Amino acid sequence: MNIFEEVLDEWDLDERWRPMVERLAERTRRPGHQGEQLERCAIEAVVEEGNGQNAETPVLVWRDIKGGFTVGAVLTGDSIACGTLNGHCPDDLYGADLTWASYRLEAGESTAVFADFFADWLVNMSKVPARKILKRRRAFFKANMDRFRWENAFPVRVRGEVGPATTIMPAAAFRSDDRIITFAATERIAIPGRIYNPEPDPARESELTETQRTLLDCLYSRHADGWIRQRRIENVLRRPPQSWTVPFVVELAGEYVLEIVESIRSALAELDVSGSLQRAEYGRYVAGVPWHFKQVERRVISYWALYYRDAYPVYADYPGGALVESMRSAAFEFSGRRIPSTAPAGSRRR
Numbered sequence: 001m002n003i004f005e006e007v008l009d010e011w012d013l014d015e016r017w018r019p020m021v022e023r024l025a026e027r028t029r030r031p032g033h034q035g036e037q038l039e040r041c042a043i044e045a046v047v048e049e050g051n052g053q054n055a056e057t058p059v060l061v062w063r064d065i066k067g068g069f070t071v072g073a074v075l076t077g078d079s080i081a082c083g084t085l086n087g088h089c090p091d092d093l094y095g096a097d098l099t100w101a102s103y104r105l106e107a108g109e110s111t112a113v114f115a116d117f118f119a120d121w122l123v124n125m126s127k128v129p130a131r132k133i134l135k136r137r138r139a140f141f142k143a144n145m146d147r148f149r150w151e152n153a154f155p156v157r158v159r160g161e162v163g164p165a166t167t168i169m170p171a172a173a174f175r176s177d178d179r180i181i182t183f184a185a186t187e188r189i190a191i192p193g194r195i196y197n198p199e200p201d202p203a204r205e206s207e208l209t210e211t212q213r214t215l216l217d218c219l220y221s222r223h224a225d226g227w228i229r230q231r232r233i234e235n236v237l238r239r240p241p242q243s244w245t246v247p248f249v250v251e252l253a254g255e256y257v258l259e260i261v262e263s264i265r266s267a268l269a270e271l272d273v274s275g276s277l278q279r280a281e282y283g284r285y286v287a288g289v290p291w292h293f294k295q296v297e298r299r300v301i302s303y304w305a306l307y308y309r310d311a312y313p314v315y316a317d318y319p320g321g322a323l324v325e326s327m328r329s330a331a332f333e334f335s336g337r338r339i340p341s342t343a344p345a346g347s348r349r350r
Contacts, residue, residue: 016111023115078105080114108156108187150219155187155244158211165212166219168204172196180251182292184244191251192222199228214239218248230260237267241281250285250292253323254299256307261300261320271326274333283330290339293331297324301343315343 005025008018080103103117151162178193199220205213213235220232233252236245249268255261270276286293300320304312312318316325321343332338 018111020111020113020115023112024119027115027119079103080117082118149190149192152190153192153219154189154215155184158215158244161209161212162215165208165215168200168208169216169219170198170200172198180247180292182247182251183289184247185288189244189247191247192219194224195219195222196224210239214242214245218245221248221252226257226260229255230257230263233260234263234267237264241278243281243285246281246285247289247292250282250296250327253320253327254296254303255320256299256303258308258319261323265319265323268323268326271323271330279330279333282327283332283334286327286331286339287335287337290331293324293327293339294342297342300324 008021008025103114105111105113150166151159154162172195174196179190180193181188181190183189197220200216205216208216217232217235221229221236223229223232229252233249236248239245241249249264252260253264268278268282270278271282273279300318300323301315304315304318304321308318312321315321325341328339328341
């Protein structure tokens with residue numbers, strides 16, 4: 001019986017944490033290096049009253065001693081944090097070194113996700129000599145944490161397809177942690193602000209399923225290269241709109257690159273057609289997340305005023321302005337509630 005099976009057998013464990021411990025027990029039973037490293041890891045404590053910062057949140061601690069370093073993970077509420085612990089008691093668990101690898105559960109996710117996050121982290125750390133842990137940790141997480149970042153950009157029902165889709169993505173020279181927090185249907189998602197990964201080999205991409213290619217197109221619509229953004233969002237728009245693709249399109253409607261906005265406007269030709277699938281999906285999204293729509297609209301107005309006002313003296317004639325007005329109309333048809341326009345009064349067509 002491994003340490004995690006003992007916990008399941010002997011502890012009065014909150015049902016919320018049971019899936020996580022069950023997954024750890026299963027992974028510990030696997031033969032080879034990974035199981036051995038998890039077997040060395042012991043659950044040291046359950047702190048019923050937290051650490052004083054959140055007195056009612058239970059904390060689970062794992063520890064693995066490596067040549068002077070104590071490495072482990074702390075679970076509080078809906079988050080896990082893994083790191084090098086400087087101290088040897090719960091009071092020290094919130095040091096600066098702890099917070100550099102963390103993951104927050106998304107809506108509908110089981111705590112079993114925490115087990116995979118922790119196990120992958122621990123096994124990889126155990127391969128590195130203790131004296132090099134601090135030096136190499138940043139490079140390791142730069143290379144490995146994107147998987148969680150990509151998954152968080154999509155709802156749970158398609159999240160299982162993200163891994164196969166993103167494994168073909170070449171590594172980025174650097175990354176941005178900027179995110180756009182919004183919702184797909186009722187699930188919170190975090191769309192990358194920008195990505196810098198080169199595009200994958202077309203031959204490998206062609207082997208993906210339709211859903212996986214769509215996921216990849218959505219991610220690359222956030223690329224730093226405008227040509228890539230345009231080509232990828234056009235790929236997305238060739239397919240029927242879905243609740244998890246619409247947020248990427250709406251976000252890109254606030255682009256400063258006119259050609260991208262024109263591509264979106266052209267592809268959403270049925271946005272003004274009552275009863276169409278496009279009008280229903282975009283109306284549902286904008287009505288449900290009006291604050292995201294307003295952010296996009298403010299960018300559209302700013303770019304029009306800064307770059308395109310001479311070419312389009314009337315804001316409603318600007319492709320971006322026409323696009324957001326169509327989205328606003330679709331939202332009104334869906335919900336019966338009108339989202340006020342933030343365009344300057346003098347710039348609107350009477």
